[in-house]
Amino acid sequence: MTRTAVPTLFVLFGGTGDLAKRKLFPGLYRLYRRGLVPGEFRVIGTGRTSPGGDEAYRALLEEWVRKFAGDDFDDAAWARFAARITFTASSAQDGWALAARVRAAQAQLGPGAETVLYLSVPPTTMEPVVSMLGRTGLAAGARLVLEKPFGSDLASARSLNAALHGVFDEDRLFRIDHFLGKEAVQNILAFRFANGMFEPLWNRDRIAYVQIDVPEVIGIEGRAAFMESTGTFRDMVCTHLFQMLGFLALEPPASLTADALREEKRKVFAAVRDIAPRDVVFGQYDGYRAEDGVDPASTVETFAAVRVWVDNWRWQGVPFLLRTGKAMAESRRTITLGLHEPPTRLFPSAEGTPNELVFDLSDDARVRVEFRVKRPGPRLEVGHAQLSLDVSEAFPGEQALEAYERLLLDVLNDDRTLFTSADEVERLWELSDPVLEGAPKVLPYPRGSWGPDAVRELAGERGWRLPE
Numbered sequence: 001m002t003r004t005a006v007p008t009l010f011v012l013f014g015g016t017g018d019l020a021k022r023k024l025f026p027g028l029y030r031l032y033r034r035g036l037v038p039g040e041f042r043v044i045g046t047g048r049t050s051p052g053g054d055e056a057y058r059a060l061l062e063e064w065v066r067k068f069a070g071d072d073f074d075d076a077a078w079a080r081f082a083a084r085i086t087f088t089a090s091s092a093q094d095g096w097a098l099a100a101r102v103r104a105a106q107a108q109l110g111p112g113a114e115t116v117l118y119l120s121v122p123p124t125t126m127e128p129v130v131s132m133l134g135r136t137g138l139a140a141g142a143r144l145v146l147e148k149p150f151g152s153d154l155a156s157a158r159s160l161n162a163a164l165h166g167v168f169d170e171d172r173l174f175r176i177d178h179f180l181g182k183e184a185v186q187n188i189l190a191f192r193f194a195n196g197m198f199e200p201l202w203n204r205d206r207i208a209y210v211q212i213d214v215p216e217v218i219g220i221e222g223r224a225a226f227m228e229s230t231g232t233f234r235d236m237v238c239t240h241l242f243q244m245l246g247f248l249a250l251e252p253p254a255s256l257t258a259d260a261l262r263e264e265k266r267k268v269f270a271a272v273r274d275i276a277p278r279d280v281v282f283g284q285y286d287g288y289r290a291e292d293g294v295d296p297a298s299t300v301e302t303f304a305a306v307r308v309w310v311d312n313w314r315w316q317g318v319p320f321l322l323r324t325g326k327a328m329a330e331s332r333r334t335i336t337l338g339l340h341e342p343p344t345r346l347f348p349s350a351e352g353t354p355n356e357l358v359f360d361l362s363d364d365a366r367v368r369v370e371f372r373v374k375r376p377g378p379r380l381e382v383g384h385a386q387l388s389l390d391v392s393e394a395f396p397g398e399q400a401l402e403a404y405e406r407l408l409l410d411v412l413n414d415d416r417t418l419f420t421s422a423d424e425v426e427r428l429w430e431l432s433d434p435v436l437e438g439a440p441k442v443l444p445y446p447r448g449s450w451g452p453d454a455v456r457e458l459a460g461e462r463g464w465r466l467p468e
């Protein structure tokens, strides 16, 4: 929901970093170009090292936005956008110059201006920067956006939340999980609750399994230090994949407000059974240990698959199969709901995929139903077919928002619906800590494969759904 024009000051910590380069500035620029930024705004980028003043910073940003905003780049729009951007150096120890510049920009924007502080800095820097925000008064009245990971285990997540709550009320905090900004994830809500057709299927009586699958062809892409310290379970499973599970499994909320949705998600996570070691497979792609910056004896997982059980009325006995990894056969982001077979086999020739509902979470969102149909011709034989909906084709001329664009817009509009709460984060670590403490042996898998062989057993007789 967009609000009426509220002037906003946007302060980006980590304004020279990789995320700022690839997602945040291109995303903000595209929102501006499409007239979606609600009201007048200023941006102050900050980091310890200045790129050489405001002009040099704008030149750097222009290079990035030209590259990553692609066809959306327009010289005139860029000039108007860039005129609103400056850079001021700051660090966790010293934020006084930044605080002065922020006050000046707030005064320029006038009474009623709101301030958004966005922390896109390394995880170890979050807590010290938050206390600097308190000390310098930068936090006063501001909203704070945080990048993942939110800690590396339950203890560190609690410590981060305590530090945050020492300076900000929870309702001013926006913890980003960019998968929740994907159009298709929100479409799951529309499918279920804007139609009468699907919700009756959405339970253990109809659904035999759920698969949340994010295989990636890319390897670590130079992010060795990150992968070595984080691993795929922390990076992807206890963040994005669990969040998708929460969205998929929740009960109908009373409304689509942030509080109502979060409450339902909280109940799902509360009902997730402790994860048993037999429900987890970790893998590492062949050649990972030879990557630059990787320990030659590393046991870090670049692949994780987990079978999760949600012990509530709706989902009892339905396995949620989560799988993700680097250097895999294909890149996909899909959620598959597999329906039970019909109770009797009237069509002995009915082979292949049973009914499945598949949500493709790529930017170009798609939904597909897999079913069986009579083959044309004289015989009563049944074959496999698909009904496929390309959401953008259904709405020609309407442009989807990329995940970060969506979330940036929600921050500007003070809408926390798609952001995660302190409770959720801590509950997910509570589930994840035992998995990491009792981590299974990391099994090798060939590059370009679907992971270690052992992963097949997790899925049972129907096996893992492979992309079409």
Ligand SMILES: NC(=O)C1=CN([C@@H]2O[C@H](COP(=O)(O)OP(=O)(O)OC[C@H]3O[C@@H](n4cnc5c(N)ncnc54)[C@H](OP(=O)(O)O)[C@@H]3O)[C@@H](O)[C@H]2O)C=CC1
Pocket: 013, 014, 015, 016, 017, 018, 019, 020, 046, 047, 048, 049, 050, 090, 091, 092, 119, 120, 121, 122, 123, 125, 129, 147, 148, 149
């Ligand atoms: N890159 C990505 O694809 C994704 C990143 N994230 C998260 O986003 C955040 C940023 O990641 P990314 O942009 O890749 O990181 P980078 O290492 O590329 O950039 C880090 C930024 O933070 C600044 N910085 C580093 N240390 C400090 C400090 N002590 N005080 C103040 N500023 C500091 C750096 O500038 P300087 O050194 O000059 O201070 C730089 O601008 C991380 O939390 C990461 O987990 C989340 C999802 C994806």
Ligand SMILES: O=C1O[C@H](COP(=O)(O)O)[C@@H](O)[C@H](O)[C@H]1O
Pocket: 178, 216, 235, 333
């Ligand atoms: O947060 C992360 O997500 C990306 C995958 O995101 P996508 O939007 O490109 O699907 C993943 O590659 C990265 O390791 C992780 O940190």
